[in-house]
Amino acid sequence: MTDRTALADAFLATTAWAGARRAPLAGDASNRRYERLTDPRTGRTAVLMDAPVERGEDVRPFLRIARHLREIGLSAPEILAEDPEHGFLLLEDLGDDLFARVLATQPDLERPLYEAATDVLLALHRAPCPPLDAYAPQVMAEMASLAFRKYRDGVLGEADDTAAARFAERFADILQSATRDDPVMILRDYHAENLIWLPGRKGIARVGLLDFQDAMTGHRAYDLVSLLQDVRRDVPAGIETRMLARYIDGSGTNDHAFRTAYAVLGAQRNLRILGVFARLATDYGKPRYVDLIPRVWAHLVRDLDHPALAPVAQMLVDTLPAPSPETLQRLRR
Numbered sequence: 272m273t274d275r276t277a278l279a280d281a282f283l284a285t286t287a288w289a290g291a292r293r294a295p296l297a298g299d300a301s302n303r304r305y306e307r308l309t310d311p312r313t314g315r316t317a318v319l320m321d322a323p324v325e326r327g328e329d330v331r332p333f334l335r336i337a338r339h340l341r342e343i344g345l346s347a348p349e350i351l352a353e354d355p356e357h358g359f360l361l362l363e364d365l366g367d368d369l370f371a372r373v374l375a376t377q378p379d380l381e382r383p384l385y386e387a388a389t390d391v392l393l394a395l396h397r398a399p400c401p402p403l404d405a406y407a408p409q410v411m412a413e414m415a416s417l418a419f420r421k422y423r424d425g426v427l428g429e430a431d432d433t434a435a436a437r438f439a440e441r442f443a444d445i446l447q448s449a450t451r452d453d454p455v456m457i458l459r460d461y462h463a464e465n466l467i468w469l470p471g472r473k474g475i476a477r478v479g480l481l482d483f484q485d486a487m488t489g490h491r492a493y494d495l496v497s498l499l500q501d502v503r504r505d506v507p508a509g510i511e512t513r514m515l516a517r518y519i520d521g522s523g524t525n526d527h528a529f530r531t532a533y534a535v536l537g538a539q540r541n542l543r544i545l546g547v548f549a550r551l552a553t554d555y556g557k558p559r560y561v562d563l564i565p566r567v568w569a570h571l572v573r574d575l576d577h578p579a580l581a582p583v584a585q586m587l588v589d590t591l592p593a594p595s596p597e598t599l600q601r602l603r604r
Contacts, residue, residue: 282359286352302326322358330355333484343398346479365479370463371504389514391478393521396455396491406489408446412439415539417546425549426592426601434590441583449535454488461494462501492532500537500570502563534577541571549602558603564594
């Protein structure tokens, strides 16, 4: 097995941060690890990303997208040093003021923070889009079918590949119809625990961006759904309504078509997350994600009220178990 500590030490030895104090930072659901480095002489800080190549991680997409985002005026971390071969990056430290943490103590900032985050998406979608893989309807439908393959099957203890395949086929047609718009860059994990408040900066630069390495091209409603149907915090209905209107007005997009895509992509995203959270609990021993499932389910049920989802709504309600306490306990076990 690769000695990641020795490799990290060797990487830092090539930088000005070789003698820095190191402390772990909270990670995410991936194999990546993070450390905050503090220069004992100046007190300056930076962040070390450790993305093990031998465990399937690749820092090159992060590098490419971070540079693009910075070029268009957004606050992705500056790249201070890199070793793609071994999976190490030294990054600008954007601090600890995640939107979720700021709003927990300063709820009066909710509207300005969400306005700033919505304006970031408007700026991102106006900019030229670099070459990226497309989050196509067939791909999205297959990802949404994780709700059957991992959530449903994990609860019931039995597989039903026929139902999953039937759903994916129907849902791909709905996605194809609802997302006929010029593709834009979508960051795909755009929510209050991946956004950092930087009030010392101006305009769209006040929003620090994290966890964007899986960016693709897709419909412009996708990241707004991720922001406003947040699986980790309750976004007030009034904020969701205002930000939808703000984006539609700011982009000049068709109101009805955008709201339809918003509901359809909301269903897609929430179905995928149901499956992902169930898989994290059952396959990777991370039961804490089960606690988030009731909020995901509530978002899904609301999305399914849209007429565009009628061809699959009843099938989903009939096939997927509601997240009762008993259901969630089965996943935890």
